[in-house]
Amino acid sequence: MRLLLLSDIHANLEALEACLAAAPPFDFVANLGDVVGYGASPNEVVDRSRALGKIFVRGNHDKAATGLLELDDFNPMAAAAAVWTRDQLTPEHLEWLRSLPQGPLPLQDFPHVQLVHGSPEDEDAYVVSIGDALVPLITIATPVTFFGHTHLQGGFFANGSSADGFRPEYRTVGQAESVSLQLKSSTRYMINPGSVGQPRDGDWRAAFALFDTEAQVLHFHRTPYNLKSAQDRIFAANLPSRLATRLAAGR
Numbered sequence: 001m002r003l004l005l006l007s008d009i010h011a012n013l014e015a016l017e018a019c020l021a022a023a024p025p026f027d028f029v030a031n032l033g034d035v036v037g038y039g040a041s042p043n044e045v046v047d048r049s050r051a052l053g054k055i056f057v058r059g060n061h062d063k064a065a066t067g068l069l070e071l072d073d074f075n076p077m078a079a080a081a082a083v084w085t086r087d088q089l090t091p092e093h094l095e096w097l098r099s100l101p102q103g104p105l106p107l108q109d110f111p112h113v114q115l116v117h118g119s120p121e122d123e124d125a126y127v128v129s130i131g132d133a134l135v136p137l138i139t140i141a142t143p144v145t146f147f148g149h150t151h152l153q154g155g156f157f158a159n160g161s162s163a164d165g166f167r168p169e170y171r172t173v174g175q176a177e178s179v180s181l182q183l184k185s186s187t188r189y190m191i192n193p194g195s196v197g198q199p200r201d202g203d204w205r206a207a208f209a210l211f212d213t214e215a216q217v218l219h220f221h222r223t224p225y226n227l228k229s230a231q232d233r234i235f236a237a238n239l240p241s242r243l244a245t246r247l248a249a250g251r
Ligand code: ZN
Pocket: 008, 010, 034, 059, 061, 149, 150, 151
């Protein structure tokens, strides 16, 4: 089976459409949360995401937009976007977002895989460094965890002798590209497919990944998208302008 991994779409319709157009054939989609927040197309992105499948875990921005999370811990820019998003979403989409499950979520038929937005220990925790990843890697029984939240494509591994982080290395800064990683059975992984709609790893291209469960190969992808259209929608919505400009820098 080929599993398409999408995370942190953040209401960026242009980036989502570009990922779906660039994705190789897949059997099902797993969405790692933050469907909305920051971007200016929340209803369109919820519609599209729901049509893609039923496997979701909730993100902190999904919780914030639906009132499940207080905005006290959000920076002013994120809080403003959450309030705007709440006002835009249809009642039905709000209800659907509010009902998304909390991770970690086991993947049916694939007991070696689980899904979470932040960390297996805390759905809202950021796993940025090997120090953050080490305890979950060595204590949780599931060999492969797919996570999001940091908007950084790549991940962490641990086996009997070593533990470290990894990032896919691409050749260009503007083309559609893919980098593959062969998983080893003796190693545990935490893997982030990257953010579809607001990458923060210095690469403006939309990020996603595809996991081939039989071959145990993870394919990281980046694809250019219609950045200007996504930015123009943010400006037109009177959302904080930095939410548009940061997309160009991938920060
Ligand atoms: Zn996010």
